[in-house]
Amino acid sequence: MNKIKYIKHTSKNCNNIEKCLFCEISKGNISSNKVFDNNNIYAFLDINPQAPIHIIIVPKQHIDSLSIVSEEHIEILGMIQIYISKIAKQFDELKNGFRVVNNCGIYGGQTIYHLHYHLLGGKQLNWPPG
Ligand code: AMP
Numbered sequence: 001m002n003k004i005k006y007i008k009h010t011s012k013n014c015n016n017i018e019k020c021l022f023c024e025i026s027k028g029n030i031s032s033n034k035v036f037d038n039n040n041i042y043a044f045l046d047i048n049p050q051a052p053i054h055i056i057i058v059p060k061q062h063i064d065s066l067s068i069v070s071e072e073h074i075e076i077l078g079m080i081q082i083y084i085s086k087i088a089k090q091f092d093e094l095k096n097g098f099r100v101v102n103n104c105g106i107y108g109g110q111t112i113y114h115l116h117y118h119l120l121g122g123k124q125l126n127w128p129p130g
């Protein structure tokens with residue numbers, strides 16, 4: 001039997017052997033520390049937190065990255081922003097503010113090619129980022 005590999009998924013390399021990590025997490029096939037879940041959006045704690053609160057928010061629909069979105073994605077992109085705001089309200093540590101980050105492409109530092117937003121906070125964050 002073929003061993004399943006988890007790789008940087010793009011629509012070009014999608015097949016039965018190579019699976020997208022964030023698709024699998026949002027379907028519940030790989031465990032995560034869930035923060036929020038509905039029909040369209042899944043949020044979970046980052047495995048390697050960069051701040052006291054570090055949550056990853058993904059659309060359940062696979063989208064490679066922000067660089068390929070278009071008008072067809074308006075509804076899901078709008079919902080993500082609204083639910084990030086709702087999720088942030090659930091954490092007392094974020095009451096003084098928070099940061100939302102999308103790393104896009106190689107120079108943006110994207111490592112997982114399933115669109116996702118980082119919700120960071122719980123301390124004073126520095127600016128500019130590196
Ligand atoms: P990016 O570098 O913007 O593509 O962000 C990917 C993020 O996913 C990183 O912050 C990783 O720490 C996080 N990550 C990778 N694998 C997992 C996992 N299995 N569960 C939770 N977070 C993960």
Ligand code: ZN
Binds near residue numbers: 009020061062063114
């Ligand atoms: Zn995916």
